[in-house]
Amino acid sequence: MPPPRFPSLVLRSSLFILASSFLPSAQAVHQKNAGPEEVELKFNLPPPAPLSPEEAKKTFKVEKGFHIELVASEPMIESPVAMSFDAQGRLYVVEMRGYMHDLEGGGEKEPTGRVSLLEDTDGDGRMDKATPFLDNLVMPRAVLAVNGGALIAVPPNLYFCKDTDGDGKADVKDVVATDFGTLGGQPEHMADTPVWAMDNAIWSAGYSTRFKLRSGVWQKDTGLGRGQWGLCQDDFGRLYFNYNSDMLRADLLPTEAFTRNPLLRNATSINAKLAADQTLYPSHPTPGVNRGYDPKSLRADGTLSKPTGTCGALIYRGDAFPAAYRGNAFVPEPCANLVKRFTMREKDGIVKATNTAKTTEFLTSTDERFRPVQAANGPDGALYLVDMYRGIIQHQSFLTHYLIANIEARKLETPFNQGRIWRIVPDSKERPQPVKVSKDVNLLTHANGWVRDTAQRLLVESGDAATVPALKEMLSNESALARLHALWTLDGLAAVTPDLLRPALADKDAQVRAAAVRIASRDLAPDLIALSAEKDALVLANLAIKLTSFNLPDADAAVAKLLASDGKNTLIREGALTGMRGREAAFAKLLVGQLTKENGAQIMPVVEALGSLLAQANKAGPFEEMLDLAAAQPQGGAVQVAAIKGLASSSSDPKSKMPAKLLWLNAEPASLKTLKAAMTDKSSAKLFANVAARLAWPGKPGAPPPPKIVPLNEAQTALFEKGKTIYATLCAACHQPHGFGLDGLAPPLVDSEWVLGKPEILTRIVLNGLAGPVKVSGRNFNLAMPPLPQLTDEDIAGVLTYIRREWEHTGSPVETKAVKTVREQSKGRMAMWSEEELKNLGKKTSSK
Structure with missing residues (x-):
């Protein structure tokens, strides 16, 4: 289906009736996901009537001080799932018109989808002109306004499309990628939401390749597949995303750094869970969710208590809302017909989200067909919502018997050809006006983050060296955000020099310093090594990432010194580990050389983490090197325990039941006897036994025959x-x-x-x-x-x-x-x- 796993369907509160009627169950398509065949409709409600936009507007309840306005609706658009503003305020809208025409997924193979280009020609805030920018598409799912056109996802392809003759219709359609999803694949599990981020790379949710546009050429680079449906960034370029049952996650450190070490799957610096409390407060009963048969899904009053279909989260960066709302997260939950607001706080580079709701939400609706699937910042500073507006939101591949019974009993299969775009604005006398963005360096100082992002994109796309002097001057602007954008814009123009970066490494703002570290090349290694006075955890984490990427003795020594002071800090430790693949044991030896009575608590977590990486790597040689290092340390000391504890963790997945791989050595290592004598207490002895069990050598009692490796012939x-x-x-x-x-x-x-x-x-x-x-x-x-x-x-x-x-x-x-x-x-x-x-x-x- 379009947005992420939309596992539910909501029932109308005004007719909340408790009943115990059993219905014969329809056939669920996905048998492993079907749930019980006998279903009980506890909330047996009559079929609700679809509402017009004017009627639907009356069902909304918005947080005090705000109201909702209609931007576009059917028949102008149908089944919208994604949107993107271009620099002139025109709106590209993806219409997945083939999605779920019935319970069998009818319509999905038909080329009925389109991307429409909407315009407000009279400036009243309402779109009044729609042009089919790209038509006859099979299940399109994503769009990004870029380079005078748009990236459009039509699985399995990602196209760059452009209108060159001014008629609003694409006459250029170039293939950028052929693996952006799968033709006919499960729509809940495919790439979506490309975003031009502050680092001038285009990242997407659920997709591991990032793109960079350089001199009109699309360059591909590795990233990490993140999230399910929806992707956005904050003012500093951190990526935020979500999963169907987890409303907000983020990469706290540069995502691309973690591609260097694939064994850091459980790193907490990326894919970090931000919100501990995700309790939902719908404004009406919502018993028609996919797992509504499970007592844990619904409260006694029939309302959904936890997210099940989250999608399209947004960090609000506009200038129309009061200052207290800047940087807040707004997260749509279409199964509960609401949008949740989280306030955000950051300490030492760690971001946390706090649920602002007590008994209500930022936005709720009693219209069960209100399906917000994406939130977006707009050129006027307002918050925009894509509303797919339909009864069936869960894809047929995962429909349960329970949900099918609800859909059939309440006649929710139709209509499937409606859809709206809404805008939320404060209750002020004047409607905020949209900004048309140009290649003006001064727009990097604008209060609206969408304007700054768009100005940066246009400047980088232009490749215009004439803007470089003004950008360099901007590096001394009083606004830290302006300096940050100027620095990344210069990087996008390949205009960064060591002389330009050195002052940025000493900037008074930590985010600017962190960006300077990220951008710095190998030429600045001496300057980075000399940053001994840096105290900010985020900057130090980026410094650890950068220095370990150089693979230079002096850089490694600087990182060892850094970890000896701050190894307990998760961001700094994990940042350093990104660059240690293949040299874990060597670095552990270097780190242990820094050990004193005062810094043991900082060093031990790093030694353990290095041992854990070696245990997962399943390479006999480095594993034995770590054993030798441990054996050379004081008997029973902290280093030995930390190293053995790390080596005893054989999997990155603690729930894995797979036996650890047997590592074959040429002979019994002498270190085993030394360590066995040292690991005498019960806990240490158990860890050592796990480590020893992983090793085998010819003649070891109880070991299987060594593997026979037949050499390959010519x-x-x-x-x-x-x-x-x-x-x-x-x-x-x-x-x-x-x-x-x-x-x-x-x-x-x-x-x-x-x-x-x-x-x-x-x-x-x-x-x-x-x-x-x-x-x-x-x-x-x-x-x-x-x-x-x-x-x-x-x-x-x-x-x-x-x-x-x-x-x-x-x-x-x-x-x-x-x-x-x-x-x-x-x-x-x-x-x-x-x-x-x-x-x-x-x-x-x-x-x-």
Whole structure:
């Protein structure tokens, strides 16, 4: 479905009736998600009538001091799911008109979607002109005004579209990416919401590639797949997102840094949960949610108590609201027909969100078809809402029997062709006026964050060197936000020099200093190393990220000194760990060299974290190096305990039931005897036993026979090398060069039971694809791998041989003729494989 998992459907409060009627259950489509077949409609309400925009407006209750205004509605737009303002205040709106015409998902394969360009030609605040900018689309889902046109997502493609003749319709349609979702894929689990962030990169929710526009060319770079439906940034460029049941998360440190170390999956600096209290207060009963049969979902009065369909969160950065609202988070929950407001606070780089609601919300509606799916800042400083306006919001793939019964009983399948854009403004006498943005450096000082962002984008897009002097002058502006935008704009124009950055590294504002550290190149390594007087945690965390990326002895020594003072700080520690992949043991040795009686509490968390990374890496050599380091420390001391505790944690997922990989050494390490004698108390002895159990060597009592590694012959080696090239060009974008994959996009290949299992299973996956859910290395992934039938038999044999022998794998090679055989067996198959099908291949099925 459009927005993130919209798992619910809400029932009208004015007719709240308690009943106990059992209905025969309709057939839920997704059997693993279907819930109980016998459903009880406790709140048996009559079918509600769809409301006109004027009628719907009367159902809203907005926080005191504000009111809601209509910007656009049907028939001008239908089923809107996303929007983006261009620099002139025109509005691109994505209309997913094929979404859920009935309970079977009818309409989704039809090219009925479009992106419309809306204009307010008379300046009254209401859109009065609509042009089909791009039409005849199958389930479009995202748009971003950029470079005089727009990026538009129509899975599996992301297009750049532009109107060059002034008629409002796109006559340029260039492919930017071909993996932005899957054609016919699950709409709740695909990339969406591209955002031009302060770092001049375009990030998207649920998508691991970021884009940069340089001299008119779209450049691709790695990022991290984050969130489900919706993405935004705050005044400092931090990315915020959400999941269906978690209203607000953020990356507290630069997202791209964590791509360097894929084992930092559980880092708390990224994908950080911000709101402890997410209690909801709908203004009417909402029993028609997908899990309404579960007593934990609804209160006794029938209202939803926790989020189930969150999407499109926004950090408000406008200038129309009172100052107390700047930086607040506004989060739509379409299943509860409301928008929640969180106040934000930050301390030492850690951001927390506080639920402002006590018994009500910032905005609620008693109209169950009010479906806010995106909140956005506008050129007038107001807060805008995309309202999909419909009865069915949950996609058919996840409908439960309970929700189907509610939909049928209350006749909520239709209408599906309505939709509104709303604006929330304060109760002032004058309506705020929109700002038209140009390549004016002075607009970087504007109070409206949307204006500043747009001005920065236009300046970077222009590549105009003539603006550089004014931008340099802006670096001395009294506004820290203006200085911050000027610095990033100069970076986007490739106009940053060491002489320009040095003053920024000493700026009085910590956010400016942190940005200067992020932007600094290797040429400034001596200046960064010399930042010994820095005290701000956020700046120090960025400094740790930058210095460890240099891989220079002096830089590493500076980081060791930094961690010896601040290793307990989560941001600083995790920032440093981003650059230590492959040299954990060496850095632990360097860090231990800094140990004193006074700084042990700072150093030990880092030693433990380094040991944990080594335990997850499953590499025998570095693991043994850490053991040797621990054995060389004072017996029973803190370093030994921290190192062994880290090495004893074999998985990044504490819930994983997968046994730890056995690490083979050439001989029993002497360090084991030393450590066994030192680890005498019950807790330490248990940790040591876990570590020792992971190690094996020839002749170890109870150890299995060592693995037999058959060398590749000349032909197989040639296949391996060919597969290496194919992997780098075709597979590494998702599964990554290191093979550990990307959360939210691609599962790991390293030590995967699928990779090291039967080669014919792998071959089938490459030929026909694999649709989730699927369990890999003890973790569940609900993703889709597209088929790659364009690869030749030799290509497939090569890439499979590569992944079965790379990363210390010892799997057998895959022969070309074996691939050919499987291709013949799969001839005519069009559907992707499922995990269950692949596991049952060759098994006889019994019939009763």
